[in-house]
Amino acid sequence: MLSKALNGMILFAFLVLSPLNFTQASDDKPTITVGSKRFSENFIIAEIFAQLLEDNGYPVVRKFSMGGSVAAFYALKTHELDVYPDYSGTIAQSIIKTEVQDFVGINQRLKKHNLEMLKPLGLNNSYSLVMKPELANELGIETISDLKDHPELRGAVSFEFQERTDGWQGLKKLYSLKNPLTNLDVPLNYEALRNDRVDFAEAYTTEPLVEKYNFKVLEDNEKFFPKYLAVPLVHDQIPTEVRKLLNSLAGRIDDQRIRKLTGMVNDGKPIPFVANKFLTEDGLVSEGGSYSATKSIQWSRMLTQTKNHLFLTGLAVLLATLVAVPLATVISGRATFSKYVLGFTGVLQTIPSIALLTFMIPFFGIGFTPAIIGLFIYSLLPILRNTHTAMTSIDPRLITSAKGIGLYPFEIFFSVKLPLAFPTIMAGIRTATILNIGTATLAAFIGAGGLGVPIVTGLALNDTNMVLQGAIPAALLAILVDFLFSMADRYFTKAI
Amino acid sequence: MPNPYAIDMKNIAFSYGDKNILSDFNLCIEKGKTYCLVGSSGSGKTTTLRLMNGLLQPNDGEIFIEDKKFDFSKGEQWRRQMGYSIQGSGLFPHMTLYENLSIIARKENWQKSQINQRIQELCELMDLPYSKDFLNKKPRQISGGQQQRVGIARALFMNPQIMLMDEPFSALDPITRAEIQKEFLSLQSKLHLTIVLVTHDLPEAFKMADEIVLLNQGKIEQKGRPSKFLLSPATKFVESFIHSHSPGNILKEVFLYSVLNTSVFSTFENPKGFEVCDIETNECKSFSSLNEVDSFLQSQKQRYHYFVDKDRMLLKSQEVGKNSHELKLQSTDNILHGMQKILDAKESALPVVNDKGQLMGVFSQEALSAL
Numbered sequence: 001m002l003s004k005a006l007n008g009m010i011l012f013a014f015l016v017l018s019p020l021n022f023t024q025a026s027d028d029k030p031t032i033t034v035g036s037k038r039f040s041e042n043f044i045i046a047e048i049f050a051q052l053l054e055d056n057g058y059p060v061v062r063k064f065s066m067g068g069s070v071a072a073f074y075a076l077k078t079h080e081l082d083v084y085p086d087y088s089g090t091i092a093q094s095i096i097k098t099e100v101q102d103f104v105g106i107n108q109r110l111k112k113h114n115l116e117m118l119k120p121l122g123l124n125n126s127y128s129l130v131m132k133p134e135l136a137n138e139l140g141i142e143t144i145s146d147l148k149d150h151p152e153l154r155g156a157v158s159f160e161f162q163e164r165t166d167g168w169q170g171l172k173k174l175y176s177l178k179n180p181l182t183n184l185d186v187p188l189n190y191e192a193l194r195n196d197r198v199d200f201a202e203a204y205t206t207e208p209l210v211e212k213y214n215f216k217v218l219e220d221n222e223k224f225f226p227k228y229l230a231v232p233l234v235h236d237q238i239p240t241e242v243r244k245l246l247n248s249l250a251g252r253i254d255d256q257r258i259r260k261l262t263g264m265v266n267d268g269k270p271i272p273f274v275a276n277k278f279l280t281e282d283g284l285v286s287e288g289g290s291y292s293a294t295k296s297i298q299w300s301r302m303l304t305q306t307k308n309h310l311f312l313t314g315l316a317v318l319l320a321t322l323v324a325v326p327l328a329t330v331i332s333g334r335a336t337f338s339k340y341v342l343g344f345t346g347v348l349q350t351i352p353s354i355a356l357l358t359f360m361i362p363f364f365g366i367g368f369t370p371a372i373i374g375l376f377i378y379s380l381l382p383i384l385r386n387t388h389t390a391m392t393s394i395d396p397r398l399i400t401s402a403k404g405i406g407l408y409p410f411e412i413f414f415s416v417k418l419p420l421a422f423p424t425i426m427a428g429i430r431t432a433t434i435l436n437i438g439t440a441t442l443a444a445f446i447g448a449g450g451l452g453v454p455i456v457t458g459l460a461l462n463d464t465n466m467v468l469q470g471a472i473p474a475a476l477l478a479i480l481v482d483f484l485f486s487m488a489d490r491y492f493t494k495a496i
Numbered sequence: 497m498p499n500p501y502a503i504d505m506k507n508i509a510f511s512y513g514d515k516n517i518l519s520d521f522n523l524c525i526e527k528g529k530t531y532c533l534v535g536s537s538g539s540g541k542t543t544t545l546r547l548m549n550g551l552l553q554p555n556d557g558e559i560f561i562e563d564k565k566f567d568f569s570k571g572e573q574w575r576r577q578m579g580y581s582i583q584g585s586g587l588f589p590h591m592t593l594y595e596n597l598s599i600i601a602r603k604e605n606w607q608k609s610q611i612n613q614r615i616q617e618l619c620e621l622m623d624l625p626y627s628k629d630f631l632n633k634k635p636r637q638i639s640g641g642q643q644q645r646v647g648i649a650r651a652l653f654m655n656p657q658i659m660l661m662d663e664p665f666s667a668l669d670p671i672t673r674a675e676i677q678k679e680f681l682s683l684q685s686k687l688h689l690t691i692v693l694v695t696h697d698l699p700e701a702f703k704m705a706d707e708i709v710l711l712n713q714g715k716i717e718q719k720g721r722p723s724k725f726l727l728s729p730a731t732k733f734v735e736s737f738i739h740s741h742s743p744g745n746i747l748k749e750v751f752l753y754s755v756l757n758t759s760v761f762s763t764f765e766n767p768k769g770f771e772v773c774d775i776e777t778n779e780c781k782s783f784s785s786l787n788e789v790d791s792f793l794q795s796q797k798q799r800y801h802y803f804v805d806k807d808r809m810l811l812k813s814q815e816v817g818k819n820s821h822e823l824k825l826q827s828t829d830n831i832l833h834g835m836q837k838i839l840d841a842k843e844s845a846l847p848v849v850n851d852k853g854q855l856m857g858v859f860s861q862e863a864l865s866a867l
Binding site: 401405 | 549551571572574575576577580583584586587588589590650651660
């Protein structure tokens with residue numbers, strides 16, 4: 001039993017300590033960081049950007065699975081990203097908050113942010129509402145206006161859509177809609193619609209599933225939805241050759257083309273393969289390109305992601321321990337101060353993780369640093385509270401006894417208080433670590449990597465296999481770490 | 497001039513925030529005696545004890561240990577030279593008995609062999625097994641009585657001359673408590689430490705103390721031998737305190753030697769006449785006739801003659817103007833027993849002798865009525 005645990009610990013140490021894999025930089029051309037938001041279409045376009053640049057000799061770092069438009073936008077502003085695909089309507093309304101809809105007007109306003117939309121790729125991924133044709137025919141619903149007469153119909157939309165002024169907020173005003181909504185991300189809302197859990201759903205006009213499932217697109221008869229032209233969004237420091245290369249894609253990916261590509265991905269084709277197929281068909285890269293799919297890549301990627309994950313979790317918990325244990329010790333003698341500190345940490349804990357991660361982007365950018373800070377904040381409360389409880393629940397007579405026999409304050413702390421509090425502190429660290437293994441999957445939203453990458457990407461692609469490639473290692477990791485902690489706990493509680 | 501006291505508290509003032517606990521407080525503790533601090537909760541007895549080893553620092557006044565002024569900036573060093581033991585032993589649950597016993601010695605960098613030797617001595621003294629098996633146990637693995645013994649052994653480790661004990665026996669069951677109290681008395685007869693013991697258990701104070709200090713709201717109501725508390729309570733408060741704290745238990749648990757009246761005179765008949773001695777002060781006077789002795793005793797408000805031999809062994813007692821008798825009490829009888837004998841004998845007082853038969857004092861109906 002012990003030797004098994006020891007092996008586990010060695011493996012753990014190996015995973016944490018071995019250096020992370022970094023993409024090698026080439027000598028003459030700068031590394032380009034390509035980002036992506038979390039859905040198939042954006043992945044495909046981003047992967048097309050990445051492969052095109054790689055084929056032209058640029059080292060590329062992929063930071064896919066950004067948590068949303070705002071996260072990706074800030075990452076671009078801070079040059080954490082060099083380029084990612086976005087849509088003119090989204091940029092205008094939900095990022096730079098302007099009524100302006102024409103392409104030139106938006107680009108003028110983007111200048112203030114030192115950003116620029118390159119030439120449109122061709123597709124217009126607008127929003128639409130879809131229904132099952134059987135129900136639409138039965139109720140005689142053709143247009144969005146017709147929904148007004150059926151306020152009992154239930155809708156499934158993403159959070160982002162529900163809150164956007166160019167989404168549900170504007171739509172319900174213009175069409176006077178009062179329908180109840182459920183929040184489901186694309187494409188889970190299609191599943192809900194197919195299974196009659198809801199009656200209508202948000203859909204993208206470029207969505208291949210709309211065709212596949214034969215959903216009826218309700219006509220936007222009041223012309224509410226603005227144009228959502230897909231563009232490469234770049235910052236103005238981008239090298240001219242990169243700009244040229246990205247502009248060479250202009251007009252090549254229209255609605256029909258992207259539906260086909262997305263359909264292939266949804267049918268199980270890997271995104272890099274699909275992107276490569278497009279680039280080869282259009283003669284933009286040589287046959288084969290930079291893409292080669294083998295099984296071993298999946299394993300090594302999983303290992304890298306697991307290492308990354310452990311590193312994120314481990315470092316955050318370590319930092320939180322270094323802060324929380326001394327802090328809790330200091331405040332444990334002061335009841336009022338304790339109340340405020342614990343209350344404040346409690347408030348931090350209630351901030352939804354996605355919100356916290358997104359909130360930090362303007363300050364810390366994206367990637368490793370904000371992820372560590374976020375996970376650190378979530379680790380504080382369990383460790384702080386457990387340490388505080390442990391320190392305050394030590395029998396005061398033992399402390400009196402320790403003083404009475406002439407121990408110095410530091411001797412009392414290290415020889416009496418700390419050993420007595422140790423099991424409870426360890427329990428707090430254990431809770432924090434297990435929670436963090438779960439929470440760290442969200443680090444993928446801000447490009448910090450880890451096992452969240454296959455999970456959120458897989459969810460976006462509705463690809464169960466991909467989700468499992470992240471979820472199973474994460475679950476095993478949680479079980480393994482919990483086991484190691486329980487071994488340590490048994491060892492140390494035996495000492496008391 | 498060296499201070500004759502083990503502990504001398506001078507003009508002490510102490511308060512918790514706004515709450516005054518002690519003010520202008522003076523207390524002298526003589527060397528080699530056992531003092532019990534008693535009083536209701538909040539009377540300041542634990543505060544007084546904690547001031548003695550600097551666990552609390554007075555707002556005003558000075559404390560002398562032997563003839564050195566207590567230096568509060570070096571409290572830890574001072575405390576290491578004084579024994580300290582609290583209710584429930586105060587042993588650290590995460591340390592073995594060995595680690596508990598040797599903790600201060602280890603902090604003072606004693607040699608391992610020195611530590612082992614000291615532990616062996618203390619185990620013998622405290623009737624604890626000296627074995628690796630026992631010393632490697634955690635406190636919770638041994639009985640409450642043994643924990644208390646180890647706690648006292650730890651307090652004795654650095655060979656202190658002064659022991660401060662805060663309710664040391666109160667967590668124990670009555671049988672174990674009685675046992676440990678007895679052991680502690682015999683330990684004290686060997687070591688002659690200066691002991692200050694806080695207790696809320698009045699019978700315990702009567703059993704253990706050479707002197708009792710009764711505190712009330714930070715003031716000393718009375719300080720003196722236990723018997724004085726029964727025979728001549730200094731204030732109304734002392735009288736009602738003694739009464740309200742289960743006199744029944746005192747009757748059973750307290751031995752006569754704690755309550756006997758020692759203000760009596762022995763009469764030794766020698767060829768020249770009579771030698772009458774105050775047994776408390778050992779001051780003697782010679783008289784030529786028994787009549788002279790009679791009038792002297794009456795002048796001292798004594799009603800009895802106690803005739804002794806040259807070794808002060810009690811021969812007989814005689815109330816002035818009555819027949820003599822040979823009834824006597826043993827100092828190790830308890831009060832209840834003494835009371836019965838007095839009532840059976842229809843006497844107002846009976847002499848008390850020690851195990852050799854020497855006159856120690858008298859136990860009287862006055863003492864009884866004080867109970």
